[in-house]
Amino acid sequence: MRPGTLGPGASWTEATEKGLHAICEFSGELKPLGELNRCGTPDVEEPDHCYTCGQGPMEFNSSQAAKGSHARCPECVNLRRTGRFQAFRQRATQGDQDVHFELMKAVEEINDANVLRALEAGANPDCARPLVVRDPQTGLHRAMYLADGTAVPQVAPEQPTSPLKMAVFRISDCMLDETSRLRLVTIARRLIEHGAPVEAARGLFELRYGSPDADPEPDDNAFNQMYDLLR
Secondary structure, eight states: OOTTOOOTTOOHHHHHHTTOEEEOTTTOOEEEGGGTTOOOOOOOSSOOSOTTTOOOSOOOOHHHHTTGGGOOOHHHHHTTOOOOOOOOOSOOOOTHHHHHHHHHHHHHTTOHHHHHHHHHTTOOTTOOOBOEEEOTTTOOEEEOBOTTSOBOBOOOTTSOOSHHHHHHHHTTOTTOOHHHHHHHHHHHHHHHHTTOOOHHHHHHHHHHHOOGGGSSSOOOSHHHHHHHHHO
């Protein structure tokens, strides 16, 4: 395991002690864990937007106005919302991490065109899904990064932690028809052609579905075609 990284089930305290980073949902910047949740809001004399939901412009009563930029609309008060509004940014541009995110998303959504687009943009066909740790202060589950923006990989043989494992994982979705499953086979073939190793994905397949070799006359369906690719 690389210095500074953690195994599955890591706590926020452990991740902080290791010097790991996460993306601030307000600024979109990569920050040490100890520097998150510190984005300040300047005080204003006459608030015209809700501090929590951003709704506005609106008028506040004198008691609310006295709170300056922390004034909240009646709905947020009634629902006991206390967070700070900012235009939410899902993630920052962190070099290759963006294109890796797009590749994993494209496989999950069974979007062959976007898989190819991400691969041609330089995505690693064996990129790792980042380790996620719960932030106890906000309740958010945050992806972990090293200081240079490299994702800390998840280590979980039974989970879809790489694009090829995601294809194996998604093929069992009961909501998919055979056409969609065959598209996942096509995506898996494309990933392998671009250099994705098959061992971990084959292990996940056998863990979840067994080995079709046990059937003396296996059907020529998407499951068996996927396994043939992985052997």
